[in-house]
Amino acid sequence: MTPLVRSFTLATALLGSLAAAGCATHPRTPALVPAQPPPAMPRVVAHRGGTADAPENTLLAIHSALQNGADALWLSVQLSADGVPVLYRPRDLSALTEGKGLVASLPVARLQALNAGYRFSDANGGFPYRARPQPIARLDQALAAIPRHLPVMLDMKAEPSAALVQAVAAVLARGNDWARTWLYSTDAGYAPLWQPYPQAQVMESRDATRQRLLELVLAQRCVAAPEAPGWAAFELRRNLKVSESFTLGKGHTAVSGARLWTPEAMVCFRSHAPEFSVLWIGVGSEEDYKLAADLGADAVMVDSPRQARAWREAVKAVAGGSGHRP
Numbered sequence: 001m002t003p004l005v006r007s008f009t010l011a012t013a014l015l016g017s018l019a020a021a022g023c024a025t026h027p028r029t030p031a032l033v034p035a036q037p038p039p040a041m042p043r044v045v046a047h048r049g050g051t052a053d054a055p056e057n058t059l060l061a062i063h064s065a066l067q068n069g070a071d072a073l074w075l076s077v078q079l080s081a082d083g084v085p086v087l088y089r090p091r092d093l094s095a096l097t098e099g100k101g102l103v104a105s106l107p108v109a110r111l112q113a114l115n116a117g118y119r120f121s122d123a124n125g126g127f128p129y130r131a132r133p134q135p136i137a138r139l140d141q142a143l144a145a146i147p148r149h150l151p152v153m154l155d156m157k158a159e160p161s162a163a164l165v166q167a168v169a170a171v172l173a174r175g176n177d178w179a180r181t182w183l184y185s186t187d188a189g190y191a192p193l194w195q196p197y198p199q200a201q202v203m204e205s206r207d208a209t210r211q212r213l214l215e216l217v218l219a220q221r222c223v224a225a226p227e228a229p230g231w232a233a234f235e236l237r238r239n240l241k242v243s244e245s246f247t248l249g250k251g252h253t254a255v256s257g258a259r260l261w262t263p264e265a266m267v268c269f270r271s272h273a274p275e276f277s278v279l280w281i282g283v284g285s286e287e288d289y290k291l292a293a294d295l296g297a298d299a300v301m302v303d304s305p306r307q308a309r310a311w312r313e314a315v316k317a318v319a320g321g322s323g324h325r326p
Contacts (some may be wrong), residue, residue, distance in 0.1 A: 002215040004178040041316060043071035043299040044308045045153065045279060052304035055117030056096070057087035058134040062145050068305040069312075072151040077139055079164045085139035085171055088116070089157055095119070097136070098116040104158065107295060111136045139171050153182045153203070153231075160189030162204045169197050182231055212268065213260035222268035229275035233301070234259055235282045236292075266295050290318075 007111060012220050049061025050070070057076055076089035081104055093099040093106075097114040116136045117129025139154075146152060172178050179201035183190075194200040204225075209232045212223045225232070240255040252262050261280055269278050280292050283300035289311040292300045302308040 001116060040290065041312055041319075042280075044069065044305055044312065045074050045299050045301045046070040046305045047074050047281075047301045047303050048076055049073060050303060050305045053306050055120040055129055055134045057089060057137065058116050059137050059141060059145055060134050062137075066146070066150075066232045069263070069308045070150075070305040070308075072153060072299065073142075073146055074153045074301055075139075075142060076155045076157045077164070077168060078103045078158050079161065079167055080108040080111055081105055082107040083163065083167050085164065085167050086111055087137045087139060087142055089155075091157075105250060108138065109283040112138070139168065140175060142173070143175050143177050150181060151180050152177070153184055156183065156185040156187075156190050160185075160187055160193060162193055165190070165193040165197075169200070169292060172199075184231075184233065198216060201230075204230055206234070208232075209234045213265055216262065216268055217258075218263050220264075222264075222271070224272040225269045225276045227273050229273070229277075231277045231279055232269060233279040233281055234260065236280045236288060236300075237282060238308040261295065261297070263295055266297070270296075283308075286314055290315050293319075 045063070046065035048056035049058065050056075050065045050068070051061075053068070054064045062073060062075075069267065075087050078088050080086055084107075086103065088096070088103050088111075090096060091102055093101055093103060093111075093114060093252075096116055096119050098118045099106075099114045103111065105136050112135045114136055115129065115133035115236060117132070117134035118127070120127065120129050122128050143152065154168065156164060156168075165203060172181055178201070182201050183194060183202050184203040185191075188205045188207055191202060191205060194202050212225070213234060215221045215223050226245035237257045237259050240258050241252055244251050261278075269276060277298040278296075279299045279301060280288075280297045281301045283289055283292060283302055288306065289300060293315050300308070
């Protein structure tokens with residue numbers, strides 16, 4: 001078989017697997033049974049406080065998310081030049097504010113003088129927060145604004161940094177916030193930095209979650225979830241590139257909008273650890289929320305808690321108003 005034909009065959013097989021995801025059980029998928037029935041409606045996690053409703057990671061966004069019934073907050077954390085954890089996602093200040101340079105290049109007082117809502121635009125293309133500046137928030141300010149019963153997920157956005165870990169740990173210790181906080185990073189280098197802190201609740205690494213999902217789609221093999229209680233987070237849909245090496249070169253196939261969270265995936269993640277929770281990232285419609293409810297996702301990450309509130313009410317109505325899945 002020529003490399004071209006082999007590449008086409010591999011791509012066709014993968015596309016078929018992804019298209020069929022959620023529609024039928026693969027014959028080689030382990031016959032696993034969920035350890036417990038689905039819980040109530042998936043919780044709503046406000047992505048950076050709700051990036052579609054208000055300037056991201058600001059106290060205003062947090063208050064808006066709470067008013068719209070968010071069940072948890074996902075916030076991005078970096079470190080100021082003088083060692084204070086602040087809420088900000090991009091590396092460069094010019095991405096969201098009127099300032100320039102890296103977050104880590106300025107002390108917290110100068111960071112909080114900037115307007116984190118400067119580039120936030122409304123549906124009409126206007127910039128409503130240029131006249132109503134929204135300062136970059138400190139982590140301790142954000143935690144104080146969030147009711148203590150709500151979980152907080154902190155996404156560490158700087159490169160693996162012992163200084164950031166130490167500073168965040170100090171804030172969590174001072175506020176007695178360890179128990180309600182989960183720690184995440186797309187960079188696996190953060191995991192060992194939390195080991196000196198036995199109170200730290202670290203979410204599963206992105207690499208581990210992705211590998212388990214791909215094993216299910218490509219090999220119909222369930223790699224067991226961790227035995228301890230924890231969280232795994234991954235996008236509901238993800239663009240993928242499949243690569244294969246041949247004697248005469250390499251073949252690449254792009255797969256747009258692949259859905260890796262299948263019924264088999266949800267069973268796999270739950271079968272070995274009933275307390276292990278699943279968060280779907282990038283849920284953006286009522287249809288997506290209903291899918292999460294039907295397949296038993298514990299939580300969904302949304303950009304608009306305001307819209308998600310309506311989705312949840314609609315799905316509840318279909319379930320008979322009980323708040324439990326049909």
